[in-house]
Amino acid sequence: xxLSRRHFLEAGCGVGLxxxxxxxxxxxxxxxxxxxxxxxxxxxxxxxxxxxxAPMTLAFGKVPADLKGSLYRNGPAQMQYxxxxxxxxxxxxxxxxxxxxxxxxxxxxxxxxxxxxxREEQAAGKFLAPGFGTLGDxxxxxxxxxxxxxxxxxxxxxxxxxxxxxxxxxxFAMDAATLETRGPKTWRDDLKGMPxxxxxxxxxxxxxxxxAVGGERVGIYRIAKSGQLEDFGMVNIGRAAYIHDWTMTDRxxxxxxxxxxxxxxxxxxxxxFEWQPEHGLQMLIxxxxxxxxxxxxxxxxxxxxxTGSAWEExxxxxxxxxxxxxxxxxxxxxxxxxxxxxxxxxxGDEHGVLTQVVIPPKGDASLVESAIVGGEFPxxxxxxxxxxxxxxxxxxxxxxNRPGTTAITMHDWASGDRATFDFGAxxxxxxxxxxxxxxxxxxxxxxxxxxVLNLKAGTSEVCVFDAAHVSDGPVCIWQADYSWPxxxxxxxx
Numbered sequence: 001x002x003l004s005r006r007h008f009l010e011a012g013c014g015v016g017l018x019x020x021x022x023x024x025x026x027x028x029x030x031x032x033x034x035x036x037x038x039x040x041x042x043x044x045x046x047x048x049x050x051x052x053x054a055p056m057t058l059a060f061g062k063v064p065a066d067l068k069g070s071l072y073r074n075g076p077a078q079m080q081y082x083x084x085x086x087x088x089x090x091x092x093x094x095x096x097x098x099x100x101x102x103x104x105x106x107x108x109x110x111x112x113x114x115x116x117x118x119r120e121e122q123a124a125g126k127f128l129a130p131g132f133g134t135l136g137d138x139x140x141x142x143x144x145x146x147x148x149x150x151x152x153x154x155x156x157x158x159x160x161x162x163x164x165x166x167x168x169x170x171x172f173a174m175d176a177a178t179l180e181t182r183g184p185k186t187w188r189d190d191l192k193g194m195p196x197x198x199x200x201x202x203x204x205x206x207x208x209x210x211x212a213v214g215g216e217r218v219g220i221y222r223i224a225k226s227g228q229l230e231d232f233g234m235v236n237i238g239r240a241a242y243i244h245d246w247t248m249t250d251r252x253x254x255x256x257x258x259x260x261x262x263x264x265x266x267x268x269x270x271x272x273f274e275w276q277p278e279h280g281l282q283m284l285i286x287x288x289x290x291x292x293x294x295x296x297x298x299x300x301x302x303x304x305x306x307t308g309s310a311w312e313e314x315x316x317x318x319x320x321x322x323x324x325x326x327x328x329x330x331x332x333x334x335x336x337x338x339x340x341x342x343x344x345x346x347x348g349d350e351h352g353v354l355t356q357v358v359i360p361p362k363g364d365a366s367l368v369e370s371a372i373v374g375g376e377f378p379x380x381x382x383x384x385x386x387x388x389x390x391x392x393x394x395x396x397x398x399x400x401n402r403p404g405t406t407a408i409t410m411h412d413w414a415s416g417d418r419a420t421f422d423f424g425a426x427x428x429x430x431x432x433x434x435x436x437x438x439x440x441x442x443x444x445x446x447x448x449x450x451x452v453l454n455l456k457a458g459t460s461e462v463c464v465f466d467a468a469h470v471s472d473g474p475v476c477i478w479q480a481d482y483s484w485p486x487x488x489x490x491x492x493x
Contacts, residue, residue: 033341035341036341037341037343037402038455038456039343039402039403039404039428039455040338040341041453041455041458041483042403042404042428042453042483042485042486043079043089043338043339043341043485043486044079044080044485045077045078045079045080045485046077046078046095046110046112046484046485048112048122049111050095050109050110050111050112050179051097051108051109051110051111051482051484052109053107053108053109054107054108054109054480054481055105055106055107056099056105056106056107056108056462056478056479056480057478057479057480057481058104058105058106058476058477058478059461059477059478059479060474060476060477061464061474061475061476061477062475062476063101063104063464063476064437064447064464064475064476066437066438067101067435067447067449067464068101068102068103069100069101069435069492069493070098070099070100070101070176070492070493071097071098071099071101071433071449071451071462071490071491071492072096072097072098072099072155072157072162072176072490072491072492072493073096073097073099073155073430073451073487073488073489073490074094074095074096074097074151074152074153074154074155074164074165074487074488074489074490075092075094075095075152075153075485075486075487075488075489076089076090076091076092076093076094076095076150076152076485076487076488077092077093077094077095077112077152077484077485077487078092078093078095078112078118078121079092079339079485080339081121081125081126081127082125082126084126084127085336085339085340086127086134086336086339087127087131087133087134087135087268087336088131088132088133088134088268088270088335088336089133089335089336089338089339090131090132090133090150090152090153091127091129091131091132091133091134091150091152092150092152092485093112093113093115093117093118093121093150093151093152094112094113094115094150094151094152094153094164094166094172095110095111095112095113095152095484095485095487096110096111096112096113096151096155096162096164096174096179097109097110097484097487097490098110098176098177098179099451099462099478106462106478108460108462108480109179110179110484111174111178111179111180111181113150113151113152113164113172113174113181114181115146115149115150115151115172115181116146116147116149117129117147117148117149117150118150120140128140129142129147129148129150130142130148130267130268131148131150131267131268131269132167132268132269132270133268133269133270133335133336134267134268135267135268136148136267144169144193145168145169145170145193145195146169146170146184146193148168148169149166149168149169149170149172149184150166151164151165151166151172152164152166152488153165153166153167153198153488153489154198154199154488154489154490154491155489155490155491156171156200156202156208156491157176157491157493158208158223158225158227159225159226159227160176161173161176161227162174162175162176162179163185163196164181165196165197165198165200166196166198167195167197167198167213167244168195168213168214169184169193169195169196170184170185170186170192170193170194170195170196171184171185171196172184172185173185176493187221187223187229187232188229188232191212191219191229191232194212194219195211195212195213195214195219196210196212196221197210197211197212197213197243197244197245197246198244198245198488198489199244199245199246199306199307199489200221201246201247201248201309201385201386202382202385203250203385203386204382204383204384204385204386204387205225206224206225207222207223207224207225207230208221208222208223208224208225209221209222209223209248209253209288210223211243211246211255213243214265215240215265216236216237216238216239216240217234217235217236217237218234218235218236218237218243218255219232219233219234220232220233220234220235220253220286220291222288233291234291235255235284235286235291235294237255237257237284238257238282239257239261239263239279240261240262240263240265241257241258241259241260241261242258242260242261242262242273242328243255243256243257243258244304244305244306245304245305245306245307246307247307247308247309247310247320247322248288248309248310248385248386249310249311249312249318249320249386250311250312250386250387251287251288251289251312252285252286252287252288252310252312252318253285253286253288254283254284254285254286254310254318254320254359255283255284255286256281256282256283256304256307256322257279257281257282257283257284258281258301258302258303258304259275259276259277259278259279259280259281259301259303260273260274260275260276260303260328261273261274261276261279262274273328275303275327275328277301278301279301280298280299280300280301281298281299281300281301281302281304281324281365282296282297282298282299283296283297283298283299283357283359283365284296285297285318285359297359297363297364297365298364298365299357299364299365299366299367300367301326302324302325302326302355302367303324303325303326303327303328303329304322304323304324304325304352305323305352305376306322306323306376306377306378307320307321307322307378308320308321308322308378308379308380308392309321309380309384309385309386309389310386311386311387311388311389313388315361316360316361317358317359317360317361318357318358318359319356319357319358319359320356320357321354321355321356321357321378321392321413322354322355322357322378323352323353323354323355323375323376323378323394324352324353324355324367325350325351325352325353326350327350329350338403343401343402343403345400345401351373351374351398352373352374352375352376353369353370353372353373354369354370354372354375354378354392354394354411355367355368355369355370356368356370356413370411370413370416371418372394372396372409372411372418374396374397374398374405375394375395375396375405375409376394376395376405377394377395377430377431377432377489378392378393378394379392379393379394379431379432379433379434380392380393380434380443381434381436381443381446381467382434382436382492383436384443389413389443390412390413390414390415390443391410391411391412391413391443391444391467392410392411392413393408393409393410393411393432393434393448393467393470394408394409394411395407395408395409395429395430395431395432396408396409396420397409397420397422397429399425399428402428403428404428404429404486405428405429406422406423406424406425406427406428406429407420407421407422407423407429408420408421408429408432408448408450408465408470409470410448410467410470419469419470419471420470420471421465421470421471421472421473421474423452426454426455426456427452427453427454427455428452428453428455428486429450429452430450430451430452430453430486430487431450431451431488431489431490432448432449432450432463432465433448433449433450433490433491433492434446434447434448434467435447435448435449435492443467444467444468445467445468446467447464447465447466447467447475448464448465448466448467448470449462449463449464449465449492450462450463450490451463451487451490453483453486454479454483457479458482458483459479459480459481459482459483460479460480460482460483460484461477461478461479461480462477462478463476463477464476464477
C-alpha cells in the first residue's frame with residue numbers, strides 16, 4: 001500500500017488516490033452519541049422504519065463492467081429503547097440490507113424483519129423477549145422458537161426468495177426486491193418452527209444443505225435449487241454443543257462438535273454453556289447419500305465460529321479451513337459492553353488463528369495453523385465450495401483501541417502467500433464475499449465485495465477489490481450519505 005493510498009483512507013472522505021480524483025463526497029457525518037466513542041456508531045440502533053432506497057455515491061475508482069447483482073446483509077440493529085441497552089449484541093432485531101448494483105450505480109435500502117419479537121417490543125418500547133444473552137420479561141408469551149426469533153444473523157437467496165436467518169428457529173421469508181417480510185418459512189408441515197442454522201452451504205449447482213441444531217440431535221436439510229425440500233434426516237452428535245457453522249465436501253457433511261456445551265438451553269442461553277476441553281474438538285463426517293454412513297475424527301480442544309470450505313483429496317483425506325480459538329469467546333464486540341460504548345482491550349486478548357484441519361481416511365485430525373492471527377469471517381469462491389481450492393479471504397487487523405478489524409487478507413493455502421490491505425484506524429471492516437467474474441477460470445477470477453464503516457465521515461461504504469490484487473486496494477468505493485449498524489453475514493445474488 002503506497003503512502004498516497006494511506007492518506008486517502010485516513011482522510012475519511014473516500015475520494016481518490018495520488019490526487020487522481022476531485023473533491024470529497026458531500027455527506028452528512030453522523031457524530032458519535034454524546035459521551036460515546038466514534039466506534040459506537042456501529043452499535044447504535046437503526047431508524048425504526050429502516051432505510052428507504054437511496055443511491056450511494058461512487059466516491060472512488062471505476063466500477064467493474066460485469067459487476068451486476070445485489071449484496072444482501074443482515075445484522076442486529078435495535079440496540080436501545082430509551083435508556084435501556086440490549087443485553088447482548090446477538091439479540092438485536094435483524095436489519096436486512098440490499099445494495100443493488102447495476103450499470104455502475106449502487107442503491108441501498110434496509111428493512112427490519114417483521115417478527116413477533118420486534119412487533120411486541122416496538123409496541124412496548126422496551127426489550128421483552130428472552131434470547132442468547134437476554135433473560136427476557138416474564139410477560140412475554142413464548143409458545144415456540146419463532147416467538148423469540150430475531151432473524152438477525154445471515155441471509156440466503158433460494159430460487160429468488162430471500163431468507164433472513166437466525167440460529168434457533170425458522171428462516172424468515174422476505175421479498176428480495178422490496179424487503180417486505182412474508183413470514184416464517186415452512187419447508188414441510190412437520191418441520192414447522194424447526195431450527196434452520198444461519199450458515200447453510202450451497203453447492204456450485206445451487207443445491208442447499210443446512211442443519212437444524214438443538215441439543216444432541218441435529219437435523220439435516222437437503223434443498224433443491226428450486227427451493228423444494230428433497231430430504232430431511234437426523235444424526236446424533238452426542239452432546240448439546242454450540243454449533244454456529246459447519247462445512248462440507250462434494251461427498252460429505254462435516255459437523256464440528258466443539259467442547260462448549262449447554263445441556264439446559266434456558267435463557268439467557270449463554271449462561272448455560274460449559275467449556276469441557278476433555279472432549280476435544282470432534283468432527284462427525286456424514287455421507288451425503290446415506291446419513292447413517294458416518295465416522296468420527298478427533299482434534300485438540302478448540303472453539304470456533306466460522307469455517308471456510310472443505311474438499312476431499314483422491315485418497316479420501318478431507319481438508320477444510322476454520323478460525324480456531326483455544327478457549328471459548330463471544331467474539332470481540334459480541335457482548336453488552338460495546339453496545340453501551342464501553343471497551344476493555346483485555347477482553348479482546350484471545351484471537352482466533354486461521355487453521356487448516358486435515359482429516360486422514362483413518363485416525364485423528366491434525367491442525368495446520370497459518371500465520372494469520374486475529375482474522376474472522378473466512379469466505380471462499382462460491383464455484384469452488386466443496387472442491388479442491390487454495391484461496392480464502394477474511395477480515396484481519398485487530399484494532400488496538402476499539403472493537404473490530406481494519407483490514408482484509410487473501411490467504412493462499414498452496415503457497416502460503418498472503419495479500420493484505422489495511423484501511424487504517426478510521427474504518428471498521430466487515431465480511432467480504434467472492435463475486436465470480438464473467439468468464440473466469442480460476443479462484444482469483446473474482447471480485448471481492450464488502451461493507452466498511454467509515455468512522456471519520458460517519459458513513460457506511462461498499463468496497464470492491466480484485467481478488468487477484470488485494471494489496472492494491474479497492475477498485476471502487478460507494479459511499480452512503482449516512483451509516484448503518486455493523487452486521488454479521490451476507491450473500492450475493
